[in-house]
Structure formats: structure tokens, C-alpha cells
Amino acid sequence: MRSSTVSKASNIFNLSSTIREIHTSPNHSHSASRQRLSLSLLSLSDSHPLPNQNQPIYLVHINLSLFIHTLFFALSLYPRQSNNAAMASATAPTTLSLLPTATSSSTSHIRSSLLHLSPTSSSSSSCSISLRSSNIRRLGFSAADPLFAHGVASKVRSFGGKAVRGVVSMAKKSVGDLTAADLKGKKVFVRADLNVPLDDNQNITDDTRVRAAVPTIKHLIQNGAKVILSSHLGRPKGVTPKFSLAPLVPRLSELLGIQVVKADDVIGPEVEKLVASLPDGSVLLLENVRFYKEEEKNDPEFAKKLASLAELYVNDAFGTAHRAHASTEGVTKFLKPSVAGFLLQKELDYLVGAVSSPKRPFAAIVGGSKVSSKIGVIESLLEKVDILLLGGGMIFTFYKAQGLPVGSSLVEEDKLGLATTLLEKAKAKGVSLLLPTDVVIADKFAPDANSKIVPASGIPDGWMGLDIGPDSIKTFNDALDTTKTVIWNGPMGVFEFDKFAVGTESIAKKLAELSGKGVTTIIGGGDSVAAVEKVGVAAVMSHISTGGGASLELLEGKQLPGVLALDEATPVPV
Ligand SMILES: Nc1ncnc2c1ncn2[C@@H]1O[C@H](COP(=O)(O)OP(=O)(O)O)[C@@H](O)[C@H]1O
Numbered sequence: 001m002r003s004s005t006v007s008k009a010s011n012i013f014n015l016s017s018t019i020r021e022i023h024t025s026p027n028h029s030h031s032a033s034r035q036r037l038s039l040s041l042l043s044l045s046d047s048h049p050l051p052n053q054n055q056p057i058y059l060v061h062i063n064l065s066l067f068i069h070t071l072f073f074a075l076s077l078y079p080r081q082s083n084n085a086a087m088a089s090a091t092a093p094t095t096l097s098l099l100p101t102a103t104s105s106s107t108s109h110i111r112s113s114l115l116h117l118s119p120t121s122s123s124s125s126s127c128s129i130s131l132r133s134s135n136i137r138r139l140g141f142s143a144a145d146p147l148f149a150h151g152v153a154s155k156v157r158s159f160g161g162k163a164v165r166g167v168v169s170m171a172k173k174s175v176g177d178l179t180a181a182d183l184k185g186k187k188v189f190v191r192a193d194l195n196v197p198l199d200d201n202q203n204i205t206d207d208t209r210v211r212a213a214v215p216t217i218k219h220l221i222q223n224g225a226k227v228i229l230s231s232h233l234g235r236p237k238g239v240t241p242k243f244s245l246a247p248l249v250p251r252l253s254e255l256l257g258i259q260v261v262k263a264d265d266v267i268g269p270e271v272e273k274l275v276a277s278l279p280d281g282s283v284l285l286l287e288n289v290r291f292y293k294e295e296e297k298n299d300p301e302f303a304k305k306l307a308s309l310a311e312l313y314v315n316d317a318f319g320t321a322h323r324a325h326a327s328t329e330g331v332t333k334f335l336k337p338s339v340a341g342f343l344l345q346k347e348l349d350y351l352v353g354a355v356s357s358p359k360r361p362f363a364a365i366v367g368g369s370k371v372s373s374k375i376g377v378i379e380s381l382l383e384k385v386d387i388l389l390l391g392g393g394m395i396f397t398f399y400k401a402q403g404l405p406v407g408s409s410l411v412e413e414d415k416l417g418l419a420t421t422l423l424e425k426a427k428a429k430g431v432s433l434l435l436p437t438d439v440v441i442a443d444k445f446a447p448d449a450n451s452k453i454v455p456a457s458g459i460p461d462g463w464m465g466l467d468i469g470p471d472s473i474k475t476f477n478d479a480l481d482t483t484k485t486v487i488w489n490g491p492m493g494v495f496e497f498d499k500f501a502v503g504t505e506s507i508a509k510k511l512a513e514l515s516g517k518g519v520t521t522i523i524g525g526g527d528s529v530a531a532v533e534k535v536g537v538a539a540v541m542s543h544i545s546t547g548g549g550a551s552l553e554l555l556e557g558k559q560l561p562g563v564l565a566l567d568e569a570t571p572v573p574v
Pocket residue numbers: 005006008009013367368369370373391392393394410465466467489490491492493494495496524525526527528529548
């Protein structure tokens with residue numbers, strides 16, 4: 001899907017190798033016994049030593065039997081306590097035991113223990129029933145799960161309608177609040193994210209973002225509005241024909257069932273003429289808004305010119321909501337009302353709603369290439385999840401921080417301390433943090449590399465980990481079987497190479513299976529979405545985010561300027 005991903009992974013990898021060559025001591029060898037160690041659930045304890053060359057390694061792993069019993073005990077004592085808090089008490093230091101090297105029998109013990117976690121879900125479903133039956137009306141959000149919108153609505157009420165921060169300020173006025181009386185004959189500036197991939201012949205290779213923009217546009221034209229549709233495509237430097245929005249016209253017209261007219265410019269007299277000639281219920285697509293450098297600079301004069309084309313503003317460009325640009329943020333200063341489109345709402349419902357009031361147990365799967373690019377996400381999720389599964393290239397930094405040999409795997413030497421801190425934080429928060437117990441290693445970074453499966457502690461010199469192994473897939477799947485909400489960001493391995501795509505594809509299939517059983521499954525991040533599409537299970541997931549960078553920023557707890565700028569939803573009295 002993304003042609004740049006292999007080269008991205010390869011570049012990251014080369015950079016890491018260079019850093020590693022600088023940082024790794026030539027005497028850094030590992031004894032055979034150390035390499036035989038198999039890594040079970042990795043330590044959450046601050047008592048695990050970083051082994052030196054002469055010490056036997058002891059890995060702390062959770063005594064899950066005790067963990068489960070304590071968990072059930074905690075839940076039975078505190079039925080109203082959040083599972084997170086229950087998990088925290090259940091994983092208090094007394095439940096940790098120092099064991100010598102994990103064995104396969106201990107691994108299967110862990111698996112069966114994990115399988116028995118599912119009864120905890122009952123507490124969350126009873127909570128959900130009582131909330132659903134309450135009389136709080138939802139705001140502009142069109143949540144698939146009313147519980148999410150309920151959480152947002154009740155927070156707004158509790159602050160007397162004044163948005164304060166975080167989730168609260170994400171409750172925005174919706175395009176769904178605008179009726180025919182508001183829209184008939186009105187010129188509406190709609191910012192969408194139609195930044196789709198195109199092949200060499202300018203054919204759209206993935207129309208997800210076009211399809212996702214349709215409900216808002218349809219609502220507007222069906223209510224008699226004149227839609228002035230704006231988007232960027234790529235990152236052009238000035239007017240660049242290959243970044244024209246012209247290839248979007250046929251697909252948009254087909255999906256909307258009307259002929260979309262395209263302007264050759266974004267502002268100016270020609271565009272104004274076209275706008276003036278628009279009949280009710282029609283769509284005018286402006287040229288790539290980034291053909292003007294003023295767009296990304298959020299130039300107020302340019303924003304004013306854009307705004308002068310219309311009377312109302314709808315932002316449905318979730319993928320670009322983390323950018324404070326003229327068409328996403330600047331125009332809102334000149335157009336009232338400025339409201340959220342249906343796609344933007346849905347993204348917020350899931351990505352904010354699921355994280356702030358998830359059905360529990362709540363798990364996050366975080367993968368991808370580097371710890372550094374996911375620190376914010378991991379730290380933020382540690383505050384919220386019950387289970388955190390880590391995969392992808394970042395795991396080797398965690399392994400190395402634990403004193404394990406990592407061969408020539410991707411490692412961020414300057415993040416070893418951070419990795420240890422994150423493990424400690426997980427323990428302190430009572431989060432079950434699982435690292436893969438085995439990995440698929442390769443003798444080079446290439447699709448045709450020789451490969452083999454080894455325990456996580458057994459990566460030989462000169463080999464690199466490029467995927468999680470079958471034991472880990474099984475353990476991760478068992479943990480996921482216990483959950484009610486799962487968020488996934490980042491692939492488990494170098495899924496662009498078929499040989500190393502098994503871990504990522506297995507997770508995609510597992511989440512598809514869980515979606516069918518009513519688990520809320522949310523996929524964010526460009527590469528994870530690409531993996532889900534590749535396996536052909538995108539349609540069954542609860543939510544696939546159309547924004548990679550934007551969804552990451554939301555998961556990190558950041559505010560999105562394109563959302564902040566919109567009118568606040570009116571709190572509904574109950
Ligand atoms: N073990 C690994 N070694 C090197 N690169 C990896 C490894 N596992 C995953 N990757 C790479 O990570 C990249 C995705 O990382 P990232 O951009 O953080 O994910 P996302 O786009 O889902 O947020 C992919 O190109 C993938 O090949």
C-alpha cells in the first residue's frame with residue numbers, strides 16, 4: 001500500500017546499525033548459557049538485575065496463578081473499582097517472583113492462566129448497561145457505542161458546558177446538527193483529507209479516504225447546500241501537476257451520484273465565478289490547497305480568502321486535524337458556524353472515547369520500528385490499559401535493556417534507560433506488559449534472507465529479529481482473548497517482507513475474530529492499517545483510523561488544532 005514503507009524501514013534499520021556500530025563494544029559477547037535462556041513474560045519488577053558477563057540471568061516473571069486469584073479477589077471486593085485499579089492491586093510486588101530461566105512449561109502455564117482472565121468482562125458489561133439506560137442525550141457525536149459519547153457528554157455537563165481540556169474540549173458541534181433550514185442554498189466550505197495514494201498512471205490505489213468523506217458531503221447536498229470541497233494531496237512545493245486533485249473527480253462523482261465540478265485553482269476570480277454558478281445540492285472541488293505555500297503557514301490573509309468563498313465551515317479532514325493550516329484552522333476565524341464532519345466525529349468517538357471510557361479489560365498493542373517514535377503513545381496508554389503487548393523493532397531495545405543479546409537487531413542505544421523506565425512504570429501502574437517470548441531472526445535485512453525462530457534470549461551475533469515468533473503469537477492471542485477493547489498501533493515485524501509478515505498478519509486476523517465477538521477493535525497508524533487491509537479484514541474492525549499522525553497524537557493525549565478550532569457542542573440539559 002505504501003511504497004515508501006520498505007525503504008522507511010530499511011533507512012531506520014541502516015541508521016540504527018550505524019548507531020549500534022558506534023556504541024557496541026567489540027568485546028560484548030554472550031555466553032551460550034545466556035543465549036539458551038528463554039524469555040517469558042518479561043519482568044515488570046525493578047528488582048531484576050542487568051546481568052553482567054559473570055552472573056546467571058534471572059528473569060522476573062509474573063506468577064500468573066497468584067495474579068489471577070488476586071485479581072478475582074480484588075474484583076469481588078470492589079465491584080465498582082475500575083479494572084485498571086484492580087489490576088494495579090493484583091500485580092502488587094508480592095505477586096512477583098524471581099524465577100530462574102523460564103521453561104516451556106511455565107510458558108504454557110502462563111497461557112492457560114491468561115485464558116481464564118475473561119470473566120472480568122462481566123463487570124464492564126453491567127456498567128455499560130446501566131449507562132446506556134440513563135437519560136443523558138448524546139452530543140454531536142455519532143458513536144457506534146453510545147457509552148463513548150456518554151463519557152464525553154457527562155464530562156461536558158460536569159464542567160457546566162465549559163470545555164476545559166482533553167476529552168472535554170473534543171465535544172464539538174456536528175454537521176449532523178445542521179438541517180435543511182440551516183443548509184438550503186448555503187455555500188459550505190468542506191475541508192476533507194483526500195490525500196490518497198496514486199500509482200504512476202494517476203490511478204487511486206486506495207480510496208478509503210474518499211469513501212470516508214462521502215457521508216458528510218451527502219448530508220450537505222441532500223439538504224440543498226452548495227459544497228466547496230477542499231483538500232491537499234501529498235506535500236507539493238508550489239504548483240505541481242502530479243499533485244493535482246483531478247484524479248479524484250471520477251471516483252467522487254461515482255460515490256456521490258452527481259457530477260463533481262473541479263476548479264483549476266483554490267482562490268481567485270475564476271473560482272469565485274464557479275462558486276457563483278453552483279446550483280443547490282452540487283459539489284465544487286478546489287485544486288490542491290497546498291499549491292499555495294500560505295496554506296501550511298496558516299496565513300490569515302489566505303485563510304480569509306478561502307473563507308470568503310463560503311458561509312459555513314465543516315472540517316472532516318481527520319488525517320490533517322493535527323496540522324494548524326489555513327484550511328483546517330485559519331478559516332474557522334472567519335466562518336460561523338464551524339462544525340465537525342461525520343468522519344471527524346467518528347474518529348474522535350473511537351480514539352478519544354475508547355481510551356477515556358473503554359470496556360475492560362482494555363489492551364493496547366504497540367509495534368513499529370522505534371521506541372522513540374512511540375514513547376508518547378506508550379506512556380499515555382500505560383495510564384489507561386490493563387494489558388500492553390509490545391512488538392516490532394522496538395522490542396530489541398527492551399531486550400537489550402534487560403541484558404539480553406540482540407545480535408544486529410534494531411536497537412536505540414540512547415533509549416535503553418527509557419525502556420527500563422517504561423517497564424518499571426508498567427509495573428507501578430499494574431499493567432500486564434508482555435514482550436514477545438520468541439522472535440523470527442534473519443541473516444540480513446532483505447525479503448530473501450535466511451530465517452529461523454529462536455527464543456527472545458537467543459539471538460546470535462550477526463542475526464537480526466524481524467518478526468515475533470509463534471510462541472509469542474499464541475501468548476498474545478490468549479491475552480487478547482480476555483479483552484473487551486483493543487487498540488493497535490504499529491506492525492509486529494517487517495510485514496512488507498512476506499517472510500516476516502506472519503506476526504502482524506496473525507494479530508490482524510485475531511482482531512478480526514474478536515471484532516466478530518463484540519470486542520471493540522481500533523486500528524491506528526498507517527502501517528498497521530496497511531497490514532489490516534493486506535489481510536483483507538479491514539471491514540470487520542470496529543474502527544480503522546484514516547489518520548496515522550493524527551491518531552498517534554490523539555493517543556498521546558494531545559489536542560488537535562483542527563478540532564480545537566471548531567465550535568463547541570451545546571451541552572444538552574437532562
Ligand atoms: N523488527 C523490526 N526491525 C526493523 N523494522 C521493523 C521491525 N518491525 C517492524 N519494523 C518496521 O516498522 C515500520 C513501521 O513503524 P511505524 O511507522 O512506527 O508504524 P506505524 O506506521 O504503524 O505507526 C515498518 O516499516 C516495519 O517494517
